[in-house]
Amino acid sequence: MSTLKKVLAEKIAAHRPRTTRLAKEFADVSLGESTIGQAIGGARGIKCLVTDISYLDPMEGIRFRGYTIPETFAALPKVPGSDYPYVEGFWYLLMTGDIPTMEQTLEVVEDWKSRSQVPQYVIDVLRALPRDSHPMVMFSSAILAMQRDSVFSNNYAAGKFNKMTCWEDMYEDSTNLMAKLGPIGAYIYRMKYKGDTHIDADPDLDMGGNFAHMIGQSEDYKNVARMYFILHSDHESGNVSAHTTHLVASALSDAYYAYSAGINGLAGPLHGLANEEVLRWTQNFMAKLGGELPTEEQLKEALWATLNSGQVIPGYGHAVLRKTDPRYTSQREFCLNTEGLKDYPLFKLVSMIFDVTPDILVEQGKAKNPWPNVDAQSGVIQWYYGVTQYEFYTVLFGIGRALGCLPNITWDRALGYAIERPKSVTTDMLEAAAGIK
């Protein structure tokens, strides 16, 4: 058994009594009431999910296993010659809550490599889809196609389900899936955008480095990939992709069914697809100006035109955050610290948008949070390095998001969380509760 799995088994054994005690002795303790506004308004703020993988404070932003973004980057073992950590070490952290040693990290690196071969039938599925399918359709289909190899489902069908040990099957599926997502993303990218020519994995590279290598990117982009995947990994449990993955897995659907569903949620423009929308918006805008940077007046006009046409400003606002997203700040700092990128016209435009948009959203008076989220800043970095196919950006997000969703569903099984089934009411009932019927 790998060190990670052994440590995870110990952590699970130590954690189980906490969950059991809460469920048995304190089940009636209230976490707050739900209101009509919450029932109609997307369950905002209702506390009915549990996760220890990450926590989102509205003012501070995300903490991964208790660590802020800068603390996470500082604490994890770094890829030799790079300022950025191994994605594999971050996986160890999210799974166990412990910062791994270099040795433990390298064990995960080797484990993922041994599981990373994409089956030929997945390639066949990808190639059978219309080439103009959205890359998220391809990504989700590839994940779903691998369900036939699920250890969890195959053991379940063979009558081997055991509530205490089934997390191990979820862990095996999650690790098998995680190890293949980078290569699958790279295959889609090169099939769609690089003349269907492909690059084999380099056995000497880590996951982030290999992704850069397999899409045909530069040495510098290896750090971009590592940073991007870590930053996009997890945002506690209630966001659409994490919640969908958890919800589907709660029916004892396996990791492939669950994460494919999560990816479908990530593909919505109010969620992960917003990074594609940000680039589409900025590119269309710059095209209208003949590639020139706008004046502040032109920019304000364009932002108001978007709002007045009933559309949202992509990359701004958030359901929980009430400040600039620290994932935005982290990527902005990367741009400011990267020669060439800090003076890049698209980065300047994104910075101008940052300067004027919050005031406009406040003036409009609708958005509860006028500040930028992660999606407002991620695309410019990709564009700068030559990944200009912005339809692909949400696939990058989806590779990263698996780092959070898959440990979450592994722990769901370990702690025996129930099938999710909140209660619905009718409009008549709401009117009766409101005293208007």
Ligand SMILES: CC(=O)SCCNC(=O)CCNC(=O)[C@H](O)C(C)(C)COP(=O)(O)OP(=O)(O)OC[C@H]1O[C@@H](n2cnc3c(N)ncnc32)[C@H](O)[C@@H]1OP(=O)(O)O
């Ligand atoms: C990785 C991520 O998923 S981060 C989020 C990515 N999504 C985006 O960037 C898309 C733009 N942003 C939005 O649409 C929203 O801010 C969301 C979806 C992120 C959050 O939605 P909510 O929690 O419902 O936001 P909020 O309570 O502030 O919404 C109130 C009103 O402000 C509007 N609003 C919120 N953000 C924006 C925005 N960026 N531009 C214009 N209007 C906005 C909402 O559409 C809503 O309008 P309505 O009353 O006419 O329905």
Ligand SMILES: O=C([O-])CC(=O)C(=O)O
């Ligand atoms: O938290 C949310 O609702 C959306 C978000 O930023 C994410 O999932 O990364």
